[in-house]
Amino acid sequence: MTFRLLQNFKGSRALVISRLSGRESTLETTLAKLGVACEFPEIADGRAQIDIAPLSPDRDILFVDGDLDEAIAIDVDPASKLPPVPVIGIVGVEAPGRLKALLNLGATAFLRKPVHGGAVYTALFMGINQFLLRADAHARLLDLEERRRGRRAVLRATILMMREQGLDEDAAYSQLRRESMRRRQSLERFCEELLSRWAKPPDTSDRTTSITLQGGNKQAM
Structure with a gap:
């Protein structure tokens, strides 16, 4: 994922979690001028009648009125601290x-109440781009962590290859790299799978095994 500053919001959809009043007309009118469709989900028994699951971060934005008590529940990712879609808070009482x-x-x-048309674009710009920026930073962290784990696997596989085949470090690494390319896999993924295969105990059900006794003699078992 690569962060790209978004300045044009045409084609987006805003879902406004708020009780209908005259204040929403300014928000709806301004969003329409920006090419953003506006919807007001029904609020029944204090809860917004909306399904978060099908919403898309590429299209949808939630405007949530902070003066409503628990009108909506959103599962925020525990690692990135991000909701499924950008959320812009509508603030009345600044408690x-x-x-x-x-x-x-x-x-x-x-976005502060009463909503002024000149403030809507700024809130939209900041809300969406901060969401994208944080999502990009989280994706980069995950990628770095994945590479770190992968490099550890490459190092272990190289050492084991040196031991098993009597190769030096460069030769062992080159052999691993050639084999990963032949299988059209990343070097890290190939080494992880190779280590997994090496970690499995050999099938000894049909052959005699032996252990080394003191003095170097072996005894069949």
């Missing part, structure tokens, strides 16, 4: 508890 609740939903930008 620490309500701001914290929006942060716990993964909000990356805020």
Whole structure:
């Protein structure tokens, strides 16, 4: 994943979790001018009637009114601390508890009440691009961790190849690399699979095994 600054939001969809009032007209009108469709999911018994699962981060943005108590539940990724889609908090009462609740939903930008048209683009720009930036940083960390584990496997496989076939370090590494290319696998993945095969105990069910006794003699078992 590569972060790319997004400046045009045409074709996006905003789902506004808020009780309908005159304030939403400014938000809806401004979003429409930016090419963003606006929807207001129904709120029944204090909960927004919306399914988060099918939402797409490439299209959908959630605007959540912080003055509503637990109107929506969002599973934030424990590692990246990101919600499934960008979240922009609509702030009325600036109480620490309500701001914290929006942060716990993964909000990356805020829009103050009453909503002014000139503030909508800034909130949209910051909310979406901060979401993309954090997602990109998390993806890079995962990639680095994967490479770190993979390099460890390459080192172990090289050492074992040197021991098994009496090769020097360069020759063992080259052989591993050639074999991974022949199998059209990354070197790291090939070495991980090779180590996994080497770790399996040999099948000794049909042959006699022996152990070394003191003095170097072997006894069949």
